[in-house]
Amino acid sequence: MSVTTEHVPVLVEKVVSLLRPCLGVGTVIDATAGGGGHLWALAQEMQKLIPVGKQRCRLIGIDIDATALRFAQSRLSDFGCTFIREMAGVSSPVGCNQLSMILLIQANYVNMAEVVERLGISPVSGVLMDLGLSSYQLRPERGFSFEADGPLDMRFDQQSSKPTAREILQEASINDLYSWFRVYADEPMAGRISRQIYAARKDIRTTGDLVKVVEKVIPPRRLKKTLARIFQALRIVVNNEIENLRLGLKAAIRLLMPGGRLVVICYQSGEDRCFKEMYREHRGELLLLTRKPLYPDADEVFANPRARSARLRAVEKTEVAQDKRNNNYVWRRE
Numbered sequence: 073m074s075v076t077t078e079h080v081p082v083l084v085e086k087v088v089s090l091l092r093p094c095l096g097v098g099t100v101i102d103a104t105a106g107g108g109g110h111l112w113a114l115a116q117e118m119q120k121l122i123p124v125g126k127q128r129c130r131l132i133g134i135d136i137d138a139t140a141l142r143f144a145q146s147r148l149s150d151f152g153c154t155f156i157r158e159m160a161g162v163s164s165p166v167g168c169n170q171l172s173m174i175l176l177i178q179a180n181y182v183n184m185a186e187v188v189e190r191l192g193i194s195p196v197s198g199v200l201m202d203l204g205l206s207s208y209q210l211r212p213e214r215g216f217s218f219e220a221d222g223p224l225d226m227r228f229d230q231q232s233s234k235p236t237a238r239e240i241l242q243e244a245s246i247n248d249l250y251s252w253f254r255v256y257a258d259e260p261m262a263g264r265i266s267r268q269i270y271a272a273r274k275d276i277r278t279t280g281d282l283v284k285v286v287e288k289v290i291p292p293r294r295l296k297k298t299l300a301r302i303f304q305a306l307r308i309v310v311n312n313e314i315e316n317l318r319l320g321l322k323a324a325i326r327l328l329m330p331g332g333r334l335v336v337i338c339y340q341s342g343e344d345r346c347f348k349e350m351y352r353e354h355r356g357e358l359l360l361l362t363r364k365p366l367y368p369d370a371d372e373v374f375a376n377p378r379a380r381s382a383r384l385r386a387v388e389k390t391e392v393a394q395d396k397r398n399n400n401y402v403w404r405r406e
């Protein structure tokens with residue numbers, strides 16, 4: 073992971089082609105808008121498909137990180153883009169027709185249903201979740217990167233009062249550390265690293281301090297990969313990512329109209345397991361659009377090494393399931 077401010081969206085053509093049938097039918101939500109890379113491609117596609125003037129407020133970008141959304145806002149300015157900072161300040165429903173084609177809103181995707189209700193933007197015909205970290209978040213002051221020294225923060229939402237990575241490390245037991253490194257990072261040296269971090273925890277204030285502690289027990293040739301795994305595991309814990317993902321996937325499935333699609337890009341096995349669990353639970357009402365996950369090809373990985381661990385899965389909500397519940401459905405493929 074290099075310290076860069078450019079975020080290149082992953083598997084962008086596949087995302088657009090899977091969500092193309094949803095554009096213009098209802099609202100499409102990018103639940104992890106980040107720097108707006110996927111939203112930009114979806115907005116471009118929508119311009120081709122839908123007559124000018126009928127495109128209003130059909131794309132919603134949600135992100136928990138207000139800083140990432142500021143990058144998205146400037147990237148998307150050509151399409152007309154409104155940034156709503158605080159969902160609490162939205163009087164419901166916003167007169168969406170008065171607003172621009174893209175709305176960005178700072179929120180946890182767990183609360184997707186509340187966003188939709190407050191904005192008055194149903195039905196929802198597509199949801200995208202591109203998990204993990206945006207390159208914009210790799211700035212040293214955010215504490216996600218082991219390649220530059222900075223405060224050990226790692227919160228996606230820096231305005232929240234939730235504990236930082238440093239505070240979490242201070243309180244963690246050896247067993248906590250061990251299970252985080254095993255479960256969230258498949259770290260083979262989890263035992264040795266946990267003991268070392270536990271012993272030094274009071275002195276770990278910055279990303280550089282944590283790197284120095286790990287360096288003591290890991291040989292140089294394995295250091296970079298190990299640090300990437302340790303930082304990933306801590307980030308997942310700090311942001312409660314796995315529980316959020318479970319709730320976010322459920323919220324997305326519940327919100328989708330019949331025929332609506334959910335596209336998820338995972339970067340590690342824990343995230344992928346959540347998707348599979350969700351699919352098993354909702355099997356009767358979902359059609360799997362990707363029997364095998366889709367991976368980036370060699371050219372994409374060469375151009376954007378961050379894409380190497382990406383795998384994409386997608387489902388469509390079937391009409392039958394909705395029909396059983398509501399006896400009424402609205403989806404028509406155009």
Ligand SMILES: C[S@@+](CC[C@H](N)C(=O)[O-])C[C@H]1O[C@@H](n2cnc3c(N)ncnc32)[C@H](O)[C@@H]1O
Binds near residue numbers: 080
């Ligand atoms: C890989 S980035 C998305 C990049 C984006 N697709 C693009 O093309 O620029 C993942 C984003 O998900 C956001 N995120 C993580 N957990 C979230 C949550 N619970 N709710 C909303 N956004 C979240 C992060 O802040 C980050 O910006």
